[in-house]
Amino acid sequence: MFGIRVRKGTEDEAQLKMLSTPLGLTKSGYQRYAAAMYFYKRGEISSDLLEVYRKCCKFDAEDPVDLARYEKLVD
Numbered sequence: 001m002f003g004i005r006v007r008k009g010t011e012d013e014a015q016l017k018m019l020s021t022p023l024g025l026t027k028s029g030y031q032r033y034a035a036a037m038y039f040y041k042r043g044e045i046s047s048d049l050l051e052v053y054r055k056c057c058k059f060d061a062e063d064p065v066d067l068a069r070y071e072k073l074v075d
Helices: 011-019 028-041 047-056 064-070
Strands: none
Touching: 011 028, 011 047, 028 047
16 A cells, blocks of 8 residues: 555554554544554655545545545555
8 A cells, every 4th residue: 555565563564454444434534544644654655645644534434545546646
């Protein structure tokens, strides 16, 4: 996802799972944003992509990947 490098057997795996939390679950937007912050701090995603996750965090059914594509941040 987004070219994020995940080191096996590390916190990365858990965070990637959170980043991929299904849409519509209660508080899933905040879980995805927290995971995005983790990968931002590691230099794996840009500040623009982190901002997409921030915008979507209040809306559990909003797909940050769709918004990132709309804003032409990813293919």
